[in-house]
Each structure stands twice: as structure tokens, then as C-alpha cells.
Amino acid sequence: MEPQTQQPTEDGGSNKAAGSSANMLCRRSSTRWTPTTDQIRILKELYYNKGVRSPTVEQIQRICLQLKRYGKIEGKNVFYWFGNHKARERQKKRFTSDVHVPMQRSGLVGNGNAGVIAFNRQMGNYGGYGSMNMEKSFRDCSISAGGGTSSTGVGGSISHNFGSWVSCSVDPYSSSSYTTSTSTTFFGLNEE
Amino acid sequence: MEPQTQQPTEDGGSNKAAGSSANMLCRRSSTRWTPTTDQIRILKELYYNKGVRSPTVEQIQRICLQLKRYGKIEGKNVFYWFGNHKARERQKKRFTSDVHVPMQRSGLVGNGNAGVIAFNRQMGNYGGYGSMNMEKSFRDCSISAGGGTSSTGVGGSISHNFGSWVSCSVDPYSSSSYTTSTSTTFFGLNEE
DNA sequence: AGCCTATGAATGAAGG
DNA sequence: CCTTCATTCATAGGCT
Numbered sequence: 120m121e122p123q124t125q126q127p128t129e130d131g132g133s134n135k136a137a138g139s140s141a142n143m144l145c146r147r148s149s150t151r152w153t154p155t156t157d158q159i160r161i162l163k164e165l166y167y168n169k170g171v172r173s174p175t176v177e178q179i180q181r182i183c184l185q186l187k188r189y190g191k192i193e194g195k196n197v198f199y200w201f202g203n204h205k206a207r208e209r210q211k212k213r214f215t216s217d218v219h220v221p222m223q224r225s226g227l228v229g230n231g232n233a234g235v236i237a238f239n240r241q242m243g244n245y246g247g248y249g250s251m252n253m254e255k256s257f258r259d260c261s262i263s264a265g266g267g268t269s270s271t272g273v274g275g276s277i278s279h280n281f282g283s284w285v286s287c288s289v290d291p292y293s294s295s296s297y298t299t300s301t302s303t304t305f306f307g308l309n310e311e
Numbered sequence: 312m313e314p315q316t317q318q319p320t321e322d323g324g325s326n327k328a329a330g331s332s333a334n335m336l337c338r339r340s341s342t343r344w345t346p347t348t349d350q351i352r353i354l355k356e357l358y359y360n361k362g363v364r365s366p367t368v369e370q371i372q373r374i375c376l377q378l379k380r381y382g383k384i385e386g387k388n389v390f391y392w393f394g395n396h397k398a399r400e401r402q403k404k405r406f407t408s409d410v411h412v413p414m415q416r417s418g419l420v421g422n423g424n425a426g427v428i429a430f431n432r433q434m435g436n437y438g439g440y441g442s443m444n445m446e447k448s449f450r451d452c453s454i455s456a457g458g459g460t461s462s463t464g465v466g467g468s469i470s471h472n473f474g475s476w477v478s479c480s481v482d483p484y485s486s487s488s489y490t491t492s493t494s495t496t497f498f499g500l501n502e503e
Numbered sequence: 504a505g506c507c508t509a510t511g512a513a514t515g516a517a518g519g
Numbered sequence: 520c521c522t523t524c525a526t527t528c529a530t531a532g533g534c535t
Binding site for chain 1: 385
Binding site: 343344345346387388391392394395396399 | 509510511512513
């Protein structure tokens, strides 16, 4: 998480211009929205604790209104944020998905999220949208999850052949070291 | 791009041990991936000879699996590599083409600004939320290039005033220009 | 001692 | 929803 020391512009106004190196002649202050830490915190709060994944327009409006207290923001920023966050979470999971998962349907995982589930709070129901499917709010935990879905075709052997992707000898290294145990060096789920 | 004479930890097993010092201000087990020469060679082989530009997830998995023979690597590394490589190739080309392109432009080299596309489409307003797909409505929103625009800019976007936005303790945010850190009374719960 | 550059990583914004 | 483009931050390592 916490990427080094990235402080995204305290207030939605000036750019950081950390004086990194080459002088950007660009006068225009970053065309794109740079969320403040507070905004990010709230967004994540909504995402993980409230289970908000794809807010409706009305929700976006409300969220946006709130976030305006912490910096400049528009509705589309909120919209994109949720879209991106969701997409990337899933994408990363896909990357790490085992190419040849041996275990399918592991009997039981114990579900260490017991405590996590407690996150659910008042949250009420706003607009009755989707009734919020409240996924597991895993935030720091790696995406290990693994087994969960049957992973359809991806499991076992990959049949998709895009042509020998490289002429060099391609031998399937059988299960190298899938550091499922070393959760620390896993995928990190970088947020923020 | 030219000095590729790097011979990093050839061995895939020896981790760089990110946490070299326990003194890390921010624990960021980050030592970023440093591709080995073999990995780079294969990646370039794929890129230039095989024409792989944006591999699919399955391709990434396979490539990653292969590259593991030459060093530690994860799916996201492959993903980023292709993304970056492609982007930078294009970036360079854009620079070069600027020199002798039919379009007369303010020549002026040395400018890092590649000419922001800046397409303003003047959305007018995205009124009918419910009826319209929000995607469209947000997309057409003009990019209010910040500058002196007041935070409320948005050009007559949000007019609705929702009393409560997430049904949680929604205090009528009264200009909290002071310490934002304490304003966690948002949902009445703190995060992290 | 450090700058500089190439490049890995992250993410906002769109497109489809 | 998923993929792609862009811009930017951060950093490893070579060069001066």
C-alpha cells in the first residue's frame, strides 16, 4: 500500500511538481483529477466497507458532493474511480490466477475473513440499488483466494494457442513456486 | 534503451530482500522487478518478432510462466512491460514525427507537451440522469482545465441537493476548512 | 557525490 | 464490464 510518499496535492488546486527532474514546461496544472488523500480514503471506505462497486448516478452525485469538501472533483471522477478500481482489482486477480490450478474446489478454507465481515455497518439501503452484494472486504489481504471459482477453462491446460509464442524452448515449468504461503511478497494489492 | 548491459540477479531465487533495513519508514516490500537479460530478450522477441503488443490475460500468464525460468516475475510485470514498451515507442514516435509532419505547428522543440488532445465537446448539461446512461453523460463533461475555475465549476452540473447521501450520519457538511484529519465523522467510523 | 536516463509501477480517462 | 492510452511517480544503475 502506501506508495512511498505520494502526497497528491493537498487541495485540488496546485500540482505537486516535486521538482523531480526535467522541467515540464507545461503550464497547465495537470489536466486530470488528482484525488486527495481524504478523497481516496472515503472512496475506499465506500468501496470496501460499504460494498459500493458501481454506484448509480444519484449515488455518484452524492458522493461527489461530499468529496468536494476535500478538493475539486467532478462526477465523472467518481464514476471512473469506481470503474477503475473494480476493474483493476479483478484484473490483478486474473494475472495471479494459477495457470494450472491443481486444487479445484478445496473442501474448506476456513474463511479467515470472519472478522472482516463484521465491517458491515449501518449502510442502510440507498435507492435500493442493487442491494449491494457486499463482497468480502478484503483490503490488505492478498488476492490469494485461489480456489474459489472453478475458473472454467483457465484451469488445467490452456488450450488457447496463439502460435508458439516464442521459438525458444517452451517447456511448462511445473508449478514453480507459487508463493501462496509467502503472502507478503504476493501481489500486494497496492492501493492508494 | 541502448545500454542494456544489465545483469541483475540472474538467479530467480535470490530475492533482493526488499526489506533490507528494518528501518523502512514505509514498509514497501517493493524492490521493483528488474528483468534479467534473458527475460528482456524474450519479451522483445515477442514484441518485435511475434508482434505481441497487448497480450491477453492468458497470454500474459503463459509468458510469465515461461519467464519464470529466468528469474522471478509476476503477471503484472509482463503486463506493465508491454504497456510501457508500447506507450514509449509511441511516445518517441510522436516526438519524432513532430519535426517533419505536414501539419505546421508551433515547431518549438524541447517542449514536453505533446499537444493535449483537448477535445471539448461542451456537454451542456447532463440532466436526465435516470433516463440516460450515466456513462454518456459523464463522458461528455468538459474538462474544466482547472486554472481559476472555482471548485464549483462543473458548469451547471450538479444541482440536486440531497439531504442525505449515504444514509449514514450525514452531517450537513459545513465548510470544514480546518484540519481534515479529524473530519472522520463521515460515517462515524474510522478507517485503517 | 551525484545527476541522468531508462524504465517499472500506478492510475486517471476513454473506447468499445 | 474489459481493454487501451496517457501521464506521472519512483527508482535502479550507469555515466560524468
